[in-house]
Amino acid sequence: MNAGRPEAQAVERAAEPRAPIEARFDVDYPGFRLQADLQLPGRGVTALFGPSGSGKTTLLRAIAGLERHRGRLVVGGECWQDDARGLFVPTHKRPVGVVFQDASLFEHLTVRANLDFGRKRITAADRRVDFDAAVELMGIAHLLERKPAHLSGGERQRVAVARALLTSPRLLLMDEPLAALDQARKREILPFLEKLHAELDLPILYVSHAPDEVARLADHLVLLDTGRVVAHGPLAELMARLDLPTAQGEDAGVVIDGRVVEHDLHYGLVTIAFPGGRVQVAHGPEPVGRRLRLQVHARDVSVALSASGDSSILNRVAATVVAEAPADTPAHLLLRLDAGGTPLVARITRLSRDQLGLVPGRPVWAQIKAVALLA
Ligand SMILES: Nc1ncnc2c1ncn2[C@@H]1O[C@H](COP(=O)(O)OP(=O)(O)OP(=O)(O)O)[C@@H](O)[C@H]1O
Known part of the structure; x- marks a missing residue:
């Protein structure tokens, strides 16, 4: 074994950019x-x-x-x-x-x-x-x-x-x-x-x-x-691209790299910030400052015109409608939203789109029903 050998390097941690x-x-x-x-x-x-x-x-x-x-x-x-x-x-x-x-x-x-x-x-x-x-x-x-x-x-x-x-x-x-x-x-x-x-x-x-x-x-x-x-x-x-096969099906959704900013010990929640917003999820052992990856499935994002807190959904993020694309059923469509630089994808019904007038440029609130912590 090489234990203790001064020349033995555990890992290379070069910070310089690597040739592609x-x-x-x-x-x-x-x-x-x-x-x-x-x-x-x-x-x-x-x-x-x-x-x-x-x-x-x-x-x-x-x-x-x-x-x-x-x-x-x-x-x-x-x-x-x-x-x-x-x-x-x-x-x-x-x-x-x-x-x-x-x-x-x-x-x-x-x-x-x-x-x-x-x-x-x-x-x-x-x-x-x-x-x-x-x-x-x-x-x-x-x-x-x-x-x-x-x-x-x-x-x-x-x-x-x-x-x-x-x-x-x-x-x-x-x-x-x-x-x-x-x-x-x-x-x-x-x-x-x-x-x-x-x-x-x-x-x-x-x-x-x-x-x-x-x-x-x-x-x-x-x-x-x-x-x-x-x-x-x-x-x-x-x-976050709606034109790719990854946008369709149960697993469709975005990944967001965020950072732990705060713990709420009373309610057992941790707040994770990302460019354009923050979400609270069930408390884990992750210390403040830790980088984490979140996954938000399109099926877990709904869209509202106001920030009414009259709902059990904890996480609401201000966003703008960017584009839409067909979804996996004729009743649904996919909306791409921009939450201050972070893309989100919502799977909603065509009826909701028409009732709420969700056209590109419209400011909305993305309501996130579930967030998965990936790492
Ligand atoms: N040695 C070979 N000779 C001829 N055809 C081959 C050979 N190896 C693979 N193929 C063919 O090339 C195609 C791509 O195969 P490949 O194994 O790269 O796919 P894959 O995306 O890795 O699939 P999977 O997820 O099922 O492993 C297939 O149609 C396969 O039959």
């Missing part, structure tokens, strides 16, 4: 074509999101170099593939960590030996993630002497993530790492992935078709459909 990831690929399978030309942020979590068969895994594997397709790829300023120059860095030479749906650990080795396998793939000089730090980050210290057969699904995935980190990657690729887990295991591992995100300055590409995971973990979103990039950009911006 440039990925251009043209994949031609019989009956399926993927064309992507993306510039992705060099830090944070980018989710590749889309329906089954849209090309998420194909794109991830092309980036890992597991399959060779036509394209160009630059990560952290290093070119890993450039067809124009005949350059293709083979996958085992790329500083990339990959975590798949099934943890694919060596069953005959202990957790410690599995982790050592990851660590020994690179020379001491190239090591940027310390053994103890990776173990601590994934909360697996108590599992080190066990064999994988004696781990739960969530624990296996945490070991797989730690093993990937110990290869000191410049990029972490995760292909539906939670898909094989039940809801309880998923809930167990999500906080570790959040910690990974918060503490490591390592860009992560995360394939998922679960909207709740994406809302919770992603900063940036790439929406794929039948091999095409439908849209990509910051998560909050894309979730």
Whole structure:
């Protein structure tokens, strides 16, 4: 173990802007074509999101170099593939960590030996993630002497993530790492992935078709459909777009990054502020100043013309109607609202729209029935 070694660095916490990831690929399978030309942020979590068969895994594997397709790829300023120059860095030479749906650990080795396998793939000089730090980050210290057969699904995935980190990657690729887990295991591992995100300055590409995971973990979103990039950009911006498939269905809604500003111990509420407003939600342990992500579903937002407090709905935010779009039933529509710079989406009936005259430019009050705290 590297405990106490002065040169061992737990994490990289560089504050300087990171070179973006440039990925251009043209994949031609019989009956399926993927064309992507993306510039992705060099830090944070980018989710590749889309329906089954849209090309998420194909794109991830092309980036890992597991399959060779036509394209160009630059990560952290290093070119890993450039067809124009005949350059293709083979996958085992790329500083990339990959975590798949099934943890694919060596069953005959202990957790410690599995982790050592990851660590020994690179020379001491190239090591940027310390053994103890990776173990601590994934909360697996108590599992080190066990064999994988004696781990739960969530624990296996945490070991797989730690093993990937110990290869000191410049990029972490995760292909539906939670898909094989039940809801309880998923809930167990999500906080570790959040910690990974918060503490490591390592860009992560995360394939998922679960909207709740994406809302919770992603900063940036790439929406794929039948091999095409439908849209990509910051998560909050894309979730508020009415013209994208994400605006439809039960999970439609916005994510808002806010900050805890006050606790009301008497009523057990915590106030979270964001540009343009504040909401109160059931009290949690989060200290004042803590940044939190909120999710507000379109189905939980209604619209009123006055700020009448004559209702049990606690959270009302002044907003302006920006635009409307069809919803999933002919009776409903989606309204995009602007609450002092923070977008909200409301799913209301067409009848209400006409009765209240909710046209673009109209000042309104957004009544928020429920707010989910995501992190
Ligand atoms: N090696 C291959 N040869 C031929 N076709 C392939 C190959 N790999 C994937 N495909 C096809 O490419 C398309 C995209 O598959 P891909 O696995 O990338 O989708 P996905 O978005 O990750 O789907 P899912 O969410 O179901 O995992 C599919 O139609 C699939 O059948």
